[in-house]
Amino acid sequence: MKxxxxxxxxxxxxxxxLVEMVLQPLTGWxxxxxxxxxxVLTTLIMLISAGPxxxxxxxxxxxxxxxxxxxxxxxTLTAYLYSIYAMFKQQPVFFESAAFVITFVLLGQVLEAxxxxxxxxxxxxxxxxxxxxxxxxxxxxxxxxxxAEVVAGDIIQVKPGQKIxxxxxxxxxxxxxxxxxxxxxxxPVSKRPGDQVVGATLNQxxxxxxxxxxxxxxxxxxxxxxxxxKAQNSHAPIQNLTDRVADIFVPxxxxxxxxxxxxxxxxxxxxxxxxxxFAVSVLVIACPCALGLATPTALMVGTGLGAKKGIxxxxxxxxxxxxxxxxxxxxxxxxxxAGQPQVTDIIGDxxxxxxxxxxxxxxxxxxAAAILQAAKKAKVQLQSVDNFRVIEGQGITGTIAxxxxxxxxxxxxxxxxxxxxxxxxxxxxxxxxxxxVVALADKIIGLLTIQDVPKKxxxxxxxxxxxxxxxxxxxxxxxxxxxxxIAQQVGIDEVIAGVLPxxxxxxxxxxxxxxxxxxxxxxxNDAPALTQADVGIAMGSGTDVxxxxxxxxxxxxxxxxxxxxLKLSRKTFNRIKLNLFWAFIYNVLGIPIAAGLFAGIGLVxxxxxxGLAMAFSSLSVVISSVLLGKAKI
Amino acid sequence: MIKLIIFLVGxxxxxxxxxWFFGKHQVQAEQAAVNHDHQSVDIEVKGGYSPERIVxxxxxxxxxxxxxxxxxTCLDHVVFSDLGIDQKLPQGQVEEVKIDTSKSGVYDWACSxxxxxxxxxxx
Numbered sequence: 001m002k003x004x005x006x007x008x009x010x011x012x013x014x015x016x017x018l019v020e021m022v023l024q025p026l027t028g029w030x031x032x033x034x035x036x037x038x039x040v041l042t043t044l045i046m047l048i049s050a051g052p053x054x055x056x057x058x059x060x061x062x063x064x065x066x067x068x069x070x071x072x073x074x075x076t077l078t079a080y081l082y083s084i085y086a087m088f089k090q091q092p093v094f095f096e097s098a099a100f101v102i103t104f105v106l107l108g109q110v111l112e113a114x115x116x117x118x119x120x121x122x123x124x125x126x127x128x129x130x131x132x133x134x135x136x137x138x139x140x141x142x143x144x145x146x147x148a149e150v151v152a153g154d155i156i157q158v159k160p161g162q163k164i165x166x167x168x169x170x171x172x173x174x175x176x177x178x179x180x181x182x183x184x185x186x187x188p189v190s191k192r193p194g195d196q197v198v199g200a201t202l203n204q205x206x207x208x209x210x211x212x213x214x215x216x217x218x219x220x221x222x223x224x225x226x227x228x229x230k231a232q233n234s235h236a237p238i239q240n241l242t243d244r245v246a247d248i249f250v251p252x253x254x255x256x257x258x259x260x261x262x263x264x265x266x267x268x269x270x271x272x273x274x275x276x277x278f279a280v281s282v283l284v285i286a287c288p289c290a291l292g293l294a295t296p297t298a299l300m301v302g303t304g305l306g307a308k309k310g311i312x313x314x315x316x317x318x319x320x321x322x323x324x325x326x327x328x329x330x331x332x333x334x335x336x337x338a339g340q341p342q343v344t345d346i347i348g349d350x351x352x353x354x355x356x357x358x359x360x361x362x363x364x365x366x367x368a369a370a371i372l373q374a375a376k377k378a379k380v381q382l383q384s385v386d387n388f389r390v391i392e393g394q395g396i397t398g399t400i401a402x403x404x405x406x407x408x409x410x411x412x413x414x415x416x417x418x419x420x421x422x423x424x425x426x427x428x429x430x431x432x433x434x435x436x437v438v439a440l441a442d443k444i445i446g447l448l449t450i451q452d453v454p455k456k457x458x459x460x461x462x463x464x465x466x467x468x469x470x471x472x473x474x475x476x477x478x479x480x481x482x483x484x485x486i487a488q489q490v491g492i493d494e495v496i497a498g499v500l501p502x503x504x505x506x507x508x509x510x511x512x513x514x515x516x517x518x519x520x521x522x523x524x525n526d527a528p529a530l531t532q533a534d535v536g537i538a539m540g541s542g543t544d545v546x547x548x549x550x551x552x553x554x555x556x557x558x559x560x561x562x563x564x565x566l567k568l569s570r571k572t573f574n575r576i577k578l579n580l581f582w583a584f585i586y587n588v589l590g591i592p593i594a595a596g597l598f599a600g601i602g603l604v605x606x607x608x609x610x611g612l613a614m615a616f617s618s619l620s621v622v623i624s625s626v627l628l629g630k631a632k633i
Numbered sequence: 634m635i636k637l638i639i640f641l642v643g644x645x646x647x648x649x650x651x652x653w654f655f656g657k658h659q660v661q662a663e664q665a666a667v668n669h670d671h672q673s674v675d676i677e678v679k680g681g682y683s684p685e686r687i688v689x690x691x692x693x694x695x696x697x698x699x700x701x702x703x704x705x706t707c708l709d710h711v712v713f714s715d716l717g718i719d720q721k722l723p724q725g726q727v728e729e730v731k732i733d734t735s736k737s738g739v740y741d742w743a744c745s746x747x748x749x750x751x752x753x754x755x756x
Contacts, residue, residue, distance in 0.1 A: 052704030059680025230717030292746030
């Protein structure tokens with residue numbers, strides 16, 4: 001029988017007794033048939049609603065196990081059987097205790113089951129993001145096929161308003177795509193040929209075609225679902241304590257209940273009935289469930305909430321470790337900086353960029369891309385170049401509109417350089433910028449500086465982390481001048497420069513001697529350091545989120561997500577602690593009160609109140625976890 | 634006199650509870666039967682798991698078939714925290730859980746409140 005049916009049966013059958021309990025002191029109204037009616041109603045409740053508790057308790061008893069069912073079954077059976085005996089002996093009965101306890105416990109379980117499915121909803125929501133079908137090119141025509149039939153290499157068309165079915169790369173057309181459901185990025189992202197698209201994201205205004213690269217279990221969404229599922233079921237070290245308590249909890253409560261009865265009956269010389277009521281209250285108020293639910297439900301909600309924002313926390317252990325961090329170490333290139341050099345200063349007029357870009361267009365130098373991008377942004381018209389020539393290690397020359405143009409290093413222009421300009425260049429170099437000199441007709445017309453600049457949010461993220469009491473460190477293979485310049489721009493506390501990629505893990509280990517250390521880097525090049533750190537945070541490595549290194553994976557390439565990830569970990573862990581505190585308090589305070597320890601000052605708990613308290617202890621823990629889902633991170 | 638008897642009964646009962654629940658008792662274990670390169674074990678879920686300890690052969694794909702006959706909601710999920718599995722067990726239905734046997738090791742499982750436990754040993 002379903003638990004809801006059992007609950008409603010118990011409720012309807014115990015209602016008459018509830019009405020009597022309320023009305024009798026006021027009006028003297030009694031249930032027709034009094035004890036006999038009560039015994040019939042309670043017998044029905046015991047058979048229909050409590051039956052499963054009893055059979056489950058017996059089945060586990062035979063296996064040397066005891067659980068909450070054992071307590072409920074024993075408590076209510078004791079009250080019920082004693083009342084039957086007392087009824088024939090013409091002594092006071094307490095049928096209603098058994099009936100109410102069953103009703104309340106079932107009420108608690110019904111609500112709890114609802115809230116628990118609420119708490120574990122995140123995975124279902126994620127999995128539901130998946131598109132159901134795709135427009136796939138078959139024999140030069142686009143036909144609608146089920147998502148399961150899409151294979152890597154298929155050309156897929158996506159129309160405005162449609163979901164992108166799988167991961168791939170755009171081959172034609174352009175559009176903007178809402179990727180918020182997977183990355184947490186709130187702004188639409190524009191897509192052109194060559195750009196990556198992610199399955200389950202929403203195409204907005206344009207039509208485009210893309211080539212499927214990852215399908216089925218390999219898609220980013222499928223990987224995220226797998227990670228979240230694993231995280232939600234993982235253990236946090238803090239649970240070890242509750243596990244130990246849970247193992248001995250129920251038998252210990254049984255022993256306390258017997259002792260309670262013996263003390264009231266033998267030592268304090270009360271009636272069997274009174275002593276039994278105290279013993280039953282002890283059985284009923286003890287709640288191992290709240291202890292058991294405290295950690296898993298909070299973990300479930302916390303990791304699910306992170307996944308929605310593109311923050312994947314791999315397990316409870318990482319979550320707990322993220323709370324004791326003292327130092328946070330960043331890789332430089334690609335983590336703090338964009339990893340792509342940019343033109344930062346232009347000295348001179350518009351012609352500087354025009355000449356530089358016209359020449360660099362023909363060059364294959366790594367810095368050429370930065371200059372061309374700057375020219376494009378400034379909408380500079382490129383000129384045609386004759387006699388293009390590369391002077392190895394120095395720069396490039398050519399003729400623009402009959403005039404000799406030169407773009408290159410300081411050394412290349414030394415013959416025509418004024419002391420003024422030389423001083424300017426030195427100043428830029430001290431800021432760790434690469435300076436490019438531009439000359440036309442044997443005259444220097446201006447300078448361009450190029451630098452790998454910090455990402456937009458890097459400075460803000462580091463300020464926040466420092467405000468949270470963390471020491472920030474930058475670890476890089478670059479020379480110390482470049483590293484210091486970047487560190488100063490974003491406000492990093494300490495710089496460890498000139499470290500070879502293979503030495504990064506060792507550098508982390510050294511820091512770990514004094515502090516708990518987190519390392520933020522990319523998942524591929526920095527894998528050893530990510531693994532070595534107490535908490536490895538792997539940043540935005542495209543569609544491959546299933547990287548082994550890194551306890552926390554950030555889908556977006558944004559340092560602010562490091563701040564959010566740590567905040568989420570802290571909030572989740574605090575919620576776990578709060579839940580455990582309540583669960584322990586319920587039992588630590590509840591059991592002595594139920595046993596009648598404070599009866600001297602008039603503080604007692606009847607079995608039905610104990611049952612109510614017990615039902616709401618587990619419920620309150622689950623609700624507290626569900627509320628975590630509303631937290632702002 | 635009656636009080637003395639009740640006292641003795643109470644003490645014996647406490648002793649019995651301690652021995653029954655805390656004493657060392659044999660755990661029901663089972664070696665999975667291998668059939669056509671596949672091994673599977675039926676597990677009854679009633680007041681716990683029977684068997685509670687399962688031995689699987691390494692490298693042979695394995696399925697655990699859980700059937701919950703117990704009405705208690707305590708047992709309505711089975712969780713393998715090391716393997717990332719959280720399987721709902723509707724009452725009276727057989728639910729299959731596939732275990733990756735490529736690596737040897739010991740994997741614990743538990744009900745969703747971590748009150749009942751079981752163990753898979755891959756070797």
